[in-house]
Amino acid sequence: MRRKSSRRWARALGGLCCAAMGCGSDSANLWASLGGSVAGRRGEVQVLFINNTPYRAVFAVGTYDQTDPSSEPDFSQFGHDEDGLILEGDESSPIGSLECARVFSVGGPRMLALIEDNLPDADLLEEAVVEGVHFFDVSDEAAEPVLQGTAPAFEALLGVDFPCNALLIIYFEFDDLAADPFRVEFELIPSNSTR
Numbered sequence: 001m002r003r004k005s006s007r008r009w010a011r012a013l014g015g016l017c018c019a020a021m022g023c024g025s026d027s028a029n030l031w032a033s034l035g036g037s038v039a040g041r042r043g044e045v046q047v048l049f050i051n052n053t054p055y056r057a058v059f060a061v062g063t064y065d066q067t068d069p070s071s072e073p074d075f076s077q078f079g080h081d082e083d084g085l086i087l088e089g090d091e092s093s094p095i096g097s098l099e100c101a102r103v104f105s106v107g108g109p110r111m112l113a114l115i116e117d118n119l120p121d122a123d124l125l126e127e128a129v130v131e132g133v134h135f136f137d138v139s140d141e142a143a144e145p146v147l148q149g150t151a152p153a154f155e156a157l158l159g160v161d162f163p164c165n166a167l168l169i170i171y172f173e174f175d176d177l178a179a180d181p182f183r184v185e186f187e188l189i190p191s192n193s194t195r
Helices: 002-021 027-031 109-118
Strands: 044-051 056-064 074-078 096-099 103-106 133-137 146-151 154-157 167-174 182-189
Touching: 044 056, 056 096, 056 109, 074 096, 103 109, 133 182, 146 182, 154 182
Parallel strands: 044 167
Antiparallel strands: 044 096, 056 074, 056 103, 056 133, 103 154, 133 146, 167 182
């Protein structure tokens, strides 16, 4: 019972601080738990990608703390390398995990800049260091992968869009209404879900 009331107190204190500082919806992001079961440790987020296009998706995905300029993103890349992660058209990825952080990003420019600035020795796939998601035709008729279009970068905020220890499902879809021919859609399955 005591634990419950201390949580309520922490939420009330967060609300008072926000009211005093005039913060917006991003404030929930700064007060959200990082999900670790041991003090000082972080939880994880599980991630599944479903590519509902006929084209190979090339992109970087990761988590990072947007308020920390020295943040080192926990990231993965999907590219053309047969020895690495590949997400072909009309397929889904295996479920992967990333360290829980304040921002989950698919091809976001802030994440890419933090990787470049703070992880200079990271083993990067050049084709996957791109904003957003690039879609390539890799059919037998094409000797080399041919770019078919892009989807804009996608970011979700901890506490606003997702909690730690949840499953994030990312869909790649065609988009006939926007300037980009493809879009990224997001679904959340909380850790306590029976799905």
